[in-house]
Amino acid sequence: MPLHFYKEPPPAGLKPAQEEEKGASAKATGIVALAIMCSRVLGLIRDMLFAALFPQALRDCFIVAFRLPNMLRDLFAEGALSTAFVTVFAQKLKLEGEKSAWELAHRVLSLATVFMSGMSILGILVAPLLIPIIVHGWKENFAWKVEFTVTLTQIMYPFILMVSLAALLMGILNSRKIYGVPAMASSFFNIGSIIGGWSLGCLLEGQFGLTEMGWKGMIGFSIGTLIGGLAQLGVQIPSLFRTGCGFKFTWDWKHPDVTRILKLMWPSIIAGSAIQVSVFLNTYFAGQLDEKNGPQSWLMYSFRLMQLPLGVFGVAVATVTLPILARVTTDGITSEFREALGRGNRLVAFLTLPSAIGLFILAHPIIAVLYERGQFDGLETAQTAGALRWYALGLIFYAQIKVIQPAFTAINQRMLPMYVSLAAMLLNVLLNSLFVFVLKKDHTWLALTTAIMALLNWGALYVLLARKSGGMETSALLDTIKRLLPALAALGAVCFTAWHFVIEPRWAGSGFLSRCTMLGFAITAAGSTYMMLAHLLRVDEAGLFLRIVQRKIKR
Numbered sequence: 353m354p355l356h357f358y359k360e361p362p363p364a365g366l367k368p369a370q371e372e373e374k375g376a377s378a379k380a381t382g383i384v385a386l387a388i389m390c391s392r393v394l395g396l397i398r399d400m401l402f403a404a405l406f407p408q409a410l411r412d413c414f415i416v417a418f419r420l421p422n423m424l425r426d427l428f429a430e431g432a433l434s435t436a437f438v439t440v441f442a443q444k445l446k447l448e449g450e451k452s453a454w455e456l457a458h459r460v461l462s463l464a465t466v467f468m469s470g471m472s473i474l475g476i477l478v479a480p481l482l483i484p485i486i487v488h489g490w491k492e493n494f495a496w497k498v499e500f501t502v503t504l505t506q507i508m509y510p511f512i513l514m515v516s517l518a519a520l521l522m523g524i525l526n527s528r529k530i531y532g533v534p535a536m537a538s539s540f541f542n543i544g545s546i547i548g549g550w551s552l553g554c555l556l557e558g559q560f561g562l563t564e565m566g567w568k569g570m571i572g573f574s575i576g577t578l579i580g581g582l583a584q585l586g587v588q589i590p591s592l593f594r595t596g597c598g599f600k601f602t603w604d605w606k607h608p609d610v611t612r613i614l615k616l617m618w619p620s621i622i623a624g625s626a627i628q629v630s631v632f633l634n635t636y637f638a639g640q641l642d643e644k645n646g647p648q649s650w651l652m653y654s655f656r657l658m659q660l661p662l663g664v665f666g667v668a669v670a671t672v673t674l675p676i677l678a679r680v681t682t683d684g685i686t687s688e689f690r691e692a693l694g695r696g697n698r699l700v701a702f703l704t705l706p707s708a709i710g711l712f713i714l715a716h717p718i719i720a721v722l723y724e725r726g727q728f729d730g731l732e733t734a735q736t737a738g739a740l741r742w743y744a745l746g747l748i749f750y751a752q753i754k755v756i757q758p759a760f761t762a763i764n765q766r767m768l769p770m771y772v773s774l775a776a777m778l779l780n781v782l783l784n785s786l787f788v789f790v791l792k793k794d795h796t797w798l799a800l801t802t803a804i805m806a807l808l809n810w811g812a813l814y815v816l817l818a819r820k821s822g823g824m825e826t827s828a829l830l831d832t833i834k835r836l837l838p839a840l841a842a843l844g845a846v847c848f849t850a851w852h853f854v855i856e857p858r859w860a861g862s863g864f865l866s867r868c869t870m871l872g873f874a875i876t877a878a879g880s881t882y883m884m885l886a887h888l889l890r891v892d893e894a895g896l897f898l899r900i901v902q903r904k905i906k907r
Contacts, residue, residue: 387535392660394542396722399656401546402573404726405553405565408645413497414570415648416487417504418577419635420475421512423628425519436616438523439761440609445527450596456609457524458600463610464520465601468513475509489639500567507574514581515541521588524597533591537584544583549576564727616761619770630780630805631655634798637784646732647795653723654740654799661707662750665700685763685821693817694825696755698832702893704748705836706843706882710875711744713847717855717871721864739799746803749810756813759821768816776809832891839885843878850874 402411437460444453483502490497522534553572554560592599604610631651638647711718715737724733760769780801787797818824855870862870886894 383532383535387532387539389660390536391538391542394539394546395656396660398542398546398549399653400722400725401550401562403649403653403723403728403732404562406570407564407727408649408732409494409497410500410567410570412645412648413501414504414574415652416483416635416639417501417574418508419486419632420479420482420505421509423632424471424475424512425515436613436761437520438527439616439758440613441523442527444609453527454597456607457520457597458602459604459607459610460613461517461520461599462601462603463605464516465513468516472510472513475512476506479505479509486636487639489641490644494644500570504570504574507571508577511577511581514578514585518581518585518588521585521592525588525591525595528595530591530595534588537588540587541580541584543580545573545576545580547576548579549573552576562726616766619766629777630802633777633780633784634795634802637788637798638795640788641795642792643794646735650732650736651739651795651798653719653736654743655802657718657722657740658711658743658747658750661704661711662747662754665703665707665751689763690821690823690825693755693759693821694828697752697824698829699893699896700751700755701748701829701833702836702886702891704751705833705840706879708744708747709840709844710847710878711747712741713844714851714871714874715740715744717851717859717867717874720859721867721871725864735795738794738796742796742799742803744803745800746806749803749806752810753806753813756810756817759817760813763820765817765820768820769813772809772812772816775812776805779808780805832893835889835891836886839882839889839891842885843882846878846881847874850877 402414406414441453441456444456479502483505484491484498487498487501518537522537525531525534549572551572552575553565553569556568556572557565634651635648638651641647716733719737719740720730720733723736724730757769760766783801783804784798787793787801791797814824818826850870851874855874858870859867883894
């Protein structure tokens with residue numbers, strides 16, 4: 353039976369160019385998803401190395417130290433700056449040609465270099481003042497952790513400069529329909545930070561191998577973060593030169609196009625900050641818990657694992673959708689805009705719903721296989737799995753936000769997401785304060801708060817964008833979810849049965865390879881069941897996904 357047996361003919365009046373755009377975007381999404389998958393897997397390997405080599409206290413220090421530059425990366429570099437720049441740059445290419453677009457790129461790259469250099473210097477200077485506030489709960493009995501976190505923060509802050517320039521290069525290349533190299537750039541960050549960090553850590557510790565490291569080894573891994581940032585930037589430069597862009601420094605920052613990008617940016621910074629600020633606030637509130645060693649690590653590892661499907665599916669779809677939206681909105685909000693946005697939302701739902709169910713049910717064995725070795729014991733597995741289950745509940749909403757939020761910038765409605773995010777952040781603070789200071793709950797409730805905030809944030813954005821755009825093909829989205837319900841139920845049943853009746857009774861006496869094999873069979877069986885039923889239920893996204901896989905195999 354052919355994979356396309358239920359594919360409907362294109363609606364009357366659909367232009368060949370639109371059908372070509374649809375096929376190209378699906379292909380590009382597959383390329384980006386594969387590249388991001390590599391990056392996320394390498395990120396997991398880096399986390400596994402950290403968990404095995406360093407005790408809880410040192411891990412907490414690194415996580416808090418990296419949180420600030422990483423949050424700025426999410427907000428400025430890969431968030432507001434990238435979204436605003438891609439929107440203007442793509443429209444510039446379409447309306448005025450390459451010369452004007454390249455001139456804009458030179459101006460923005462020059463401005464970003466100077467501004468982010470200043471941010472790096474400022475971060476180094478204010479770290480001794482800011483870190484003690486963030487980790488206030490450590491001061492009484494763990495003063496050494498505060499001082500060491502300040503040192504790590506000062507080492508890693510220049511990371512924001514490198515990754516900001518890397519994000520701009522990614523935006524330029526994506527607008528030129530080059531997706532593979534920029535998507536793989538983050539893999540080079542992980543490779544650089546793993547190899548460089550481990551090598552320097554061993555050198556500073558005076559030992560080589562995968563044995564336990566102390567504070568000197570952590571210094572080495574912090575410097576490795578900068579090596580990774582340089583690798584992420586450098587790997588994209590040859591592709592940039594091949595497009596004809598190059599780089600020419602200029603002080604012409606008052607150009608109207610630069611002003612327009614800056615005007616698009618500042619509301620987008622606030623609009624895109626809800627999830628990042630939530631994670632940052634979780635770091636702060638985790639430091640106020642009675643348990644002083646571990647909560648930051650447990651929350652970070654669980655959130656990082658949730659980011660695997662988020663990055664592979666949500667970010668991949670958003671990366672490809674944004675340049676398309678920026679191009680089609682030069683003619684206003686058209687049916688092509690709504691169709692591209694609706695297609696992205698449906699594809700994200702199809703891919704993230706099963707991921708969320710699988711992570712929720714199989715959280716414990718997944719965490720155990722990935723992290724439980726060396727310094728990371730069974731107690732930490734249980735604590736991390738508890739947080740992962742609640743983060744997983746918000747997965748589809750995190751992913752949908754990645755697709756929906758940039759659309760507001762594309763249609764010049766940048767203020768609305770800002771107001772929604774401010775309300776979401778206020779709710780996050782109130783709920784976290786209630787759970788930590790009043791009800792005395794543990795770190796898992798911080799993860800639940802983040803999921804609740806993502807749900808409300810997504811709901812508000814979806815309703816507002818549907819009103820502004822004249823519809824979001826909601827009925828098609830609901831129809832897709834309705835068709836998927838039997839497949840999702842079957843996937844959940846396979847995961848539950850495999851864990852509680854097959855794997856768990858044998859878990860305690862099994863070695864690492866045996867655990868990997870059992871978990872791998874469970875995930876494969878659940879995923880295959882889902883895909884088979886989705887295909888039989890004639891879910892269009894299942895056919896699209898399978899056709900992409902078929903093309904990859906035939907190559």
